[in-house]
Amino acid sequence: MKYFECTSCHHQIYFMDYQCDHCHSHIGYVASEKYMGTFKIESDATWVAQNTSFKSTLFKPCRNYSLYQNCNWLIPADDDNVYCESCQLTHTILDLSQAENITYWSRLEMAKRRFLYLTQRLHIMPRPKKSDTDPYGLRFDFLMPNDDQPVLTGHANGIITLNASEADVVYREKTRENMGENYRTLLGHFRHESGHFYFNVMQYLHPELIEEFRLYFGDERLDYSEALQRHYNEGPPLNWQESYISTYATAHPWEDWAETWAHYLHMMETLETAYYAGISIQGNGTTLNQLNFEECPIGAKDFEATLQNWVTLTFNLNALNRSMGLADAYPFKLTDTVKDKLRFIHRHLLTFVFENNHPS
Template sequence: MYSNSLCISCNKVVGYLPTSQDMATFEQTEQGWLALDGSEKLYRPCANYQEYHVCNWMIDADDPSAYCCSCQLTSVIPNLHEEKNIEYWAKLEIAKRRFLYITQRLDIFPRPKTSPDDALGLSFQFLVPTEDHPVMTGHANGVITLNAFEADHLYREQTRITMGENYRTLLGHFRHESGHYYFDVLIADTPWLAEFRQIFGDERQDYSQALQNYYEHGAQKDWQERFISTYATSHPWEDWAETWAHYLHMISTLDTAYHIGMTVEKRHKNGPELRFTESPTHAQDFELTLNNWFALTYGLNSLNQSMGLEDAYPFVLSSTVLDKLRFIHKVLQQVSAHKREDERFNLLQRC
């Protein structure tokens, strides 16, 4: 779904159809690319597929845009005269499409920025650092900047160890930084802000000073009782972003498990059990979703340990963190229910 452009069974071109959130095979005709799904609809590949083979999302044949709704969100890419940069860019776009897919499932797919002052639109910048111009991954005013070197596994792993992190992935960067964007869209200047402050803390405290204090002194010893990570302790904005990222980790992974029909039967009285009664996205029974997440991560970590690997999910969810996840789910439930009635939610496009 995120990188395949050729079916290895039939050798036909495949692509992702954002409108139906599904993959399809295509046959190239004089009129366009015919979807072989019975719809007889015509499409064309994104320009970034035709020129660089770094995208597999399709566009309606009569759509005036040269780029798919994913690539429209990327405003700056690395210098493609450097061959390594094409590889970095391709990996960044794959991770971005995986992130965007779950925003589709949650009805919060972002729209592109229309101007520098448009904080409710979103833009991605993938920059290669130099000695004179270092690049910090981060978010500001609807612009998510990623250091393109993060697409290099060795660089990313070395950074993970240096920073004392137990988890660092390209996809994780997209999910974390998007948390800052969605705070501005979904929480700031809304009725949710008061409850946010009760749960996460007052975001009006000095951000720069809070980060300086964190890097000088680290997290408090009992941080696991209230936070998902040490970095989450630095400031309420970072607590939200870290928790938001983990919510997306959870929902996306469970959504995959749901669609491949995964279940787990408990073998002893207190053993974990994985069962679905509905899709995890927009789940009415969020407590079942949390129970399923415990079962799935328990199984994933146990399997990894049996292979001599690190835990796939090296985190502990305290009761306080669970309440933060419940808050995020509640916000998104309201977004889905009232999107058409609220002008702010209408700013989020349906891809």
Template sequence: MKVFYCHNCQHQVFFNNTYCENCNALLGYQVAKKTIGTFEQINSLQWKSLNPKDNNHLYKPCYNYTHHQVCNWMIPFDDENIYCESCRLTHTIPDLSEPKNILYWQRLEQAKRRFLYLTQQLNIFPRPKKSDEDRYGLRFNFLMPMPDQPVMTGHQSGTITLNASEADVVHREKTRLDMQENYRTVLGHFRHESGHYYFDIMTHLYPEWLDEFRFYFGDERADYAQSLEEYYQKGSDEHWQDLYISRYAGAHPWEDWAETWAHYLHMMDTLDTAYHTGMNIEANHHIDPDMHFKESPIGSVDFEHTLTNWFALSYALNGLNRSMGLQDAYPFTLSNAVLDKLRFIHRTLMKVALKPETRVSNESDSNIM
């Protein structure tokens, strides 16, 4: 995540801010410019950009910004859409007559925007799903479970369904403990389920890609339902860390890909933040890794250097968390097999980013899916 500054007072602002805490100027994310903009409100639908490079261009806030306070993205004033690029991906929301659901929806949308920001940097920002038959678009359903209608978080044919209860901290922590998981976050759900979506995209656009995928992750044609049943009955192999990023990754090649994909996105976002904040680490012991940047980690040419930076940063983050009495920020072990899978994902994304002709949408230069 980049570092953003208010164009009115030059004070640092953050991705989810709706106003500058120093000067109270209105803020909003400008998708095309990939930045948090500062605005002067002319009326409810006309906000003038204070970015000197914008030449006083007019924008309007997303409908969910002004009516529900669950968004902070902006839309060019002459755009016919009333919803921003993020909110147009949301297909179903919880029943807002329940007050707690508004808070859950807000938390879900906040995590979704963070996920989408990184897809924009990676040049894989998805477009809305146009119909049930549209194989390239994406939609999100945020559903609250009912006594007779449980909700399973998952992906199917370009639709990602999230159990909105995951936005309840107590529910999520209890589930994490019950499932014996060492990591469970709302953002992590978005990143994991998106792995299934992008897997489908890759197999459609690059069918030859599957050969290399199977070399690292195994044959995805193995019966998925049977594999999951065996996993939940028998658990994972005691040496699972030699091959997988998590226990669940060993359930099936699809889950191995989704879990590893999610962790690649965790790495890229965290390293990108370190890069833009100017962080460096000079190790005090000769066997410990340093962290210094010679290029942006996103789309890095020297991915081995990026991995070295990640080791240094994750060690430091975990140590700092322990000093505060908190759980590790990154409670995972990267074996050689997992590192090879991460390298494969990086090569995959470089392949997509370097081939603009694979775009299936003309809606925006940032949309290649």
């Protein structure tokens, strides 16, 4: 993620913040400008941008900020929409008469906004789903399960459903332990499930890539239900680490794609943050390579250098975490086979570009 600064005091501001910690100016993200702004509030519906580089001057807060203080994105004051580009994608939310649901909904939306930031940087930000048959739109349903209605997190036909219990840290950690996973986050859910959506987009826009996809991920025509049942009954195959990023990736080519897609997004945002922070690592000259950015990793021409930087960065992130007595920040291993899958994604990422390629 880029580093942003407050226009008023020039201190660093963070993507999820509503106010500058230093001067207390009001701040927010303007998707149309692809940047964080500093604002002077003239009225509830009129915020004046202090960023002189912005094309517009007058903005309004998203309705979910006005009603719930649950969104820090703004839209131009003359926009007909009352919801921002992120909140327009949310179709179903929780029962907000229950106080804890407001907290869970807030956490879900924060993770979604961070996910969408990266899709915008990659030029693949989805638009709201217009109809059940719309193959290019996306919507999110946040649902809380009960005794009569369980909720499974998943994707189907451009609709991503998230079990809102995942926003409960204790629930999520217990689920991670029960599933034998070494990583489980809200952001990871958004990135994984979006992989299924973007696979569908690839099929619609460029079906000629499917044969190449099968070389790396396998034949997606394999019966999904049977494959998933076999995975839960038998577990991953022996030596799965040689070819897959996670045990769940072994279940079916669709899941292998979604898991690898999520890791590509993890890689891009984390490396972009390191790039804008100016982080470099000397390396030891033998087994650990240096980290040196010749270009921003987003859209990098030299993906081999990006992969090398990722291995070096995550090794050191894990070492720093262990120094604090924490679990590894990135508890995964990239084998040559997994790297080939990541290369496929990077090579064909422009296939998914939405700003110019997909129907409105």
